[in-house]
Amino acid sequence: MTLLLRELKILLRSPAGAIQSLMFAVLVIALFPLAITPDPDQLAPLGIGLIWVVTLLACLLAADKSLASDYADGSLEQMVLSDYPLWWMCLVKSMAHWVSCALPLLLMAPILGAMLAMPLDRIVWLMASLVLGSPILSLFCMLGAMLTVGLNQSSALLPILIAPFLVPTLILGTQWATTGGEAFYGYMLAALLCLSVVTLPFATAVVAKIAVSR
Amino acid sequence: MWRWFHQWGSPKFFYHRSGALLPVLALASVLILGCGVVWGLLIAPADYQQGESVRIMYVHVPAAILAQSSYAMMAIMALISLIWRLKIADAAVQTVAPIGACVTLLALATGSLWGKPMWGTYWVWDARLTSTLILFFLFAGVLALRNAAGQSQSAGRAASVLAVIGLLNLPIIKYSVDWWFTLHQPASFTLTERPAMPFSMWGPLLMMVVGFYAWFFLAWLIRLRHELVKREVRTDWVQQMIKQ
Numbered sequence: 001m002t003l004l005l006r007e008l009k010i011l012l013r014s015p016a017g018a019i020q021s022l023m024f025a026v027l028v029i030a031l032f033p034l035a036i037t038p039d040p041d042q043l044a045p046l047g048i049g050l051i052w053v054v055t056l057l058a059c060l061l062a063a064d065k066s067l068a069s070d071y072a073d074g075s076l077e078q079m080v081l082s083d084y085p086l087w088w089m090c091l092v093k094s095m096a097h098w099v100s101c102a103l104p105l106l107l108m109a110p111i112l113g114a115m116l117a118m119p120l121d122r123i124v125w126l127m128a129s130l131v132l133g134s135p136i137l138s139l140f141c142m143l144g145a146m147l148t149v150g151l152n153q154s155s156a157l158l159p160i161l162i163a164p165f166l167v168p169t170l171i172l173g174t175q176w177a178t179t180g181g182e183a184f185y186g187y188m189l190a191a192l193l194c195l196s197v198v199t200l201p202f203a204t205a206v207v208a209k210i211a212v213s214r
Numbered sequence: 215m216w217r218w219f220h221q222w223g224s225p226k227f228f229y230h231r232s233g234a235l236l237p238v239l240a241l242a243s244v245l246i247l248g249c250g251v252v253w254g255l256l257i258a259p260a261d262y263q264q265g266e267s268v269r270i271m272y273v274h275v276p277a278a279i280l281a282q283s284s285y286a287m288m289a290i291m292a293l294i295s296l297i298w299r300l301k302i303a304d305a306a307v308q309t310v311a312p313i314g315a316c317v318t319l320l321a322l323a324t325g326s327l328w329g330k331p332m333w334g335t336y337w338v339w340d341a342r343l344t345s346t347l348i349l350f351f352l353f354a355g356v357l358a359l360r361n362a363a364g365q366s367q368s369a370g371r372a373a374s375v376l377a378v379i380g381l382l383n384l385p386i387i388k389y390s391v392d393w394w395f396t397l398h399q400p401a402s403f404t405l406t407e408r409p410a411m412p413f414s415m416w417g418p419l420l421m422m423v424v425g426f427y428a429w430f431f432l433a434w435l436i437r438l439r440h441e442l443v444k445r446e447v448r449t450d451w452v453q454q455m456i457k458q
Binding site: 153157162163172188206210213214 | 352354363369379
């Protein structure tokens, strides 16, 4: 619990990272109408997919920063060495990544949707799919950050490693939203979330030990 | 029994014993692949629907089968190296990754060459094509991590964890891609699968599959032996070999 409070405090005192990923998302969404067409009829069907992809990219971009400072000042090593359960630390780190990166985007989704001329019911389903899907993104991003922490080109390497693992989440999330809440996709997305929550923190903990011994 | 297994974990023992396998594998891959190529590309009949293009299948199908199973082999080796910390398993993971990536690329390339005359396009977002593409990205991830992290022991373990997680994720990726395609729209293209393939066609195909495997193990073994010597260059047995 103290760990969670620590992460949230860090976040509150330096919100630059969260603002950065939000700005990135808004900017990229603004580029699409410029590049494709400003015609609302053509933009609206693309909205769900574009916002999902931008969310995924924003999460990947922010991931390596979330561990870099902990690794640099040695607090990651202390967390691994302490008798604190390491998987819990990894889960908390993922939650912090979600709060700093996915949550602002989730709250911005209506505005992003409006920029892409999406109807209201589409926006609601988009937000629902992001609520279920984005925690999976954060869990995988933390795994990738742990795999690449302390390496030279970690910010370039991380998306290559992790993006293939995000494909099922992306597919299920966008399909659920596009079909207007077809139950099958929703159940599968929820199942994937449960599976990720109970397995990925442990995998990340294994990787954390390797990262510290590097 | 256990002693027998343990022996193979020692790089020295493995290097000396596996040398005998090299000519066997080399001969097998040359003979089987040679016969398969002649039989498949020259003798086997052209398909009544696909015409001569069906011959691409004699390269494509073995490559696709090998692509998937080489990932599985890599992940199993990675699991072994994580659990028992065998040096040789780690070297095996490192050496099989580039071969697997190349085979996956070969499967993708031959598939798209076959797709142009058959489907009228080099690429469709078909479920199988997409999951093979993702398989290639998984191989690329393991390779990239290995390159960035260098030769240290922790680098190998990190790459091994990635490979194992990849294997566990592969069914999830495969099924999600299947659902994405099948529920999204009715199949506009299906692989022309006829239930009864005549022997004149599956004979060379089977031969090519076996030949590909023989070649794959040969390439793997050569790379692995090379890697072992590189890693163990400071040990006595390698020094002795160099002197001889």
